[in-house]
Amino acid sequence: MNILLINKSIVISRLVTICIKDINASLDEIDDISNLRRDNYDIIIIDQQIHSNELENSINQMMYKSKIILYNELEDTLDDYDIKIKKPFLPQKLIDILSGLNGLKNKNDIKEKIDNSLIEEIIKMPSQKIKDILAGAEVTIKIKFPKGSK
DSSP: OOEEEEEOOHHHHHHHHHHHHHOOOEEEOOOOOOOGGSSSSSSEEEGGGGOOOHHHHHHSBBBBSSEEEEEEEEGGTTOOSSSEESSOOOOHOOOOOOHTTTOOOSSSHHHHHHHHHHHHHHSSSSSHHHHHHHOOOOOOOOOOOOOTOO
């Protein structure tokens, strides 16, 4: 598995380096998109502190299976990311995510695995915790019926 880390923080750099030692992966690390050595990675990890429209445009021209953002505050501009990890995070969380993504073939496999693991975690939660999480939340449900349904 090939991972690209786009980041300027030495702390993030060390955390990600520690995490990939536990999985079979290689890491390229850059602090600016102009320093990119190739355009094909399995996973791209970006620190929100250097996130920009220019960076996003360059990444969208690359080949990758999954895109991860490490964020302080969640913004609407981060909706395009497959996985969002709130900082600070424990190394084990990133190890678990990367291990889960290792060996998946494409974005649909990754999305299905993420969706299924999220559903499994929600099912395990006590009902009061779910109520606490959703307190004050706006919930929208979208139902799509297959063509030909009556």
